[in-house]
Amino acid sequence: MSKLPFDQFLVQALKRNKVKQAHPDVLARGIEMVRRCYDEGIYILFTDGLRTDIDQAKLFGQNRNNYWYKSVNYSAPNKPWATNAEPGTSFHNFGLALDFVLTDGTAKPVFWTRNKQWERAAAIAKELGFDWGGDWPAKIRDNPHIEYKGSLTIQQVRAGRFPTFKPYKKTEGGLTMDQYNELKKLIEAQAKTINIQAEAIQELTAFKKGYLEEREPSKTHADAWGWAQKEGLVDGKNPQRPLTREQFATIEHRKACK
Numbered sequence: 001m002s003k004l005p006f007d008q009f010l011v012q013a014l015k016r017n018k019v020k021q022a023h024p025d026v027l028a029r030g031i032e033m034v035r036r037c038y039d040e041g042i043y044i045l046f047t048d049g050l051r052t053d054i055d056q057a058k059l060f061g062q063n064r065n066n067y068w069y070k071s072v073n074y075s076a077p078n079k080p081w082a083t084n085a086e087p088g089t090s091f092h093n094f095g096l097a098l099d100f101v102l103t104d105g106t107a108k109p110v111f112w113t114r115n116k117q118w119e120r121a122a123a124i125a126k127e128l129g130f131d132w133g134g135d136w137p138a139k140i141r142d143n144p145h146i147e148y149k150g151s152l153t154i155q156q157v158r159a160g161r162f163p164t165f166k167p168y169k170k171t172e173g174g175l176t177m178d179q180y181n182e183l184k185k186l187i188e189a190q191a192k193t194i195n196i197q198a199e200a201i202q203e204l205t206a207f208k209k210g211y212l213e214e215r216e217p218s219k220t221h222a223d224a225w226g227w228a229q230k231e232g233l234v235d236g237k238n239p240q241r242p243l244t245r246e247q248f249a250t251i252e253h254r255k256a257c258k
Contacts, residue, residue: 003105006038012045012107019049023095025165026148029128030098035171036124042117045107047144048099053087060086084140094157097147100125114143122146128168231255 004012013034014020020027030046037044051059053069061067061074063081068074083090091097102111102118114134122132125146133145150163157163217225217239229236233251 004107006035009038009043009105009107010034013103014046016046017048018051018055019046019098021050021095022098023148023162026096026098029125029130029148029168032168032170033100033121033125033128033130036127037121039171040120040124042121043103043105043107044100044121045103045110046098046100047110048092048097050095051090051092053093056083056085056087056090056093059083083142088158089154091147091149091154091157094162096149096157096163097145099144100146101144112144118143129166 003009010031014027014031019030022030027049030049034044057067057069057072057074058076059082060069062076062079062083065075065077066073069087085092087093092099100121102113102115102121103109119134122134122143126132129150130146130148133140133142133147136142148163148165149157152161152163216222221239225234225239228234228251231254233254
């Protein structure tokens, strides 16, 4: 299946686990991240956005025994580890974090392996003001995780403070990288055609100039051309160039004046 157009791709990138319920400024930056990645041929989708405390408890209980939250046992020792953050201690709980993974242009498969494309996507996220969990120490490293906290700690956010969202340059209505490459190819092809045409015209002009202006009169007309030159009817140049009406008039006028 071919790559989805960006608008359709974006729908797929945002459809999971309360991604669209993240803080509006975080969501806007997430969309810009998807756009910039898409333009570079890197395809990402978000797997997590806003998490309630219950959502967080379920994730924290994975790969743990005897974990209780608000009198409910959320232990899931047979599930893979998901997070070190208990309810209320993750920026996800305040709509300030997103988790992303790689996919392809169809937005269907999910690739969890960190590679150069993943790291480039993370670099784009950091350009937009996010902190990346892939930069954390190995023990708590979280490659899918990005969060927008400014200079605030989770304790400050829990106390009611929110980060200041700095402006960023939004890619809107511009060319995608694929569109740019298509346009570049078209321009280069047209330029090549124009250059070929220009070269052909130059060659033809040079040929015509050499053919018409530098050639001697043909044997059939050599005597007549020599006579006309002696009589002053022609200047002796360009014997094979076409004769214009004004040139013909000049020749007849010279004859009449002899």
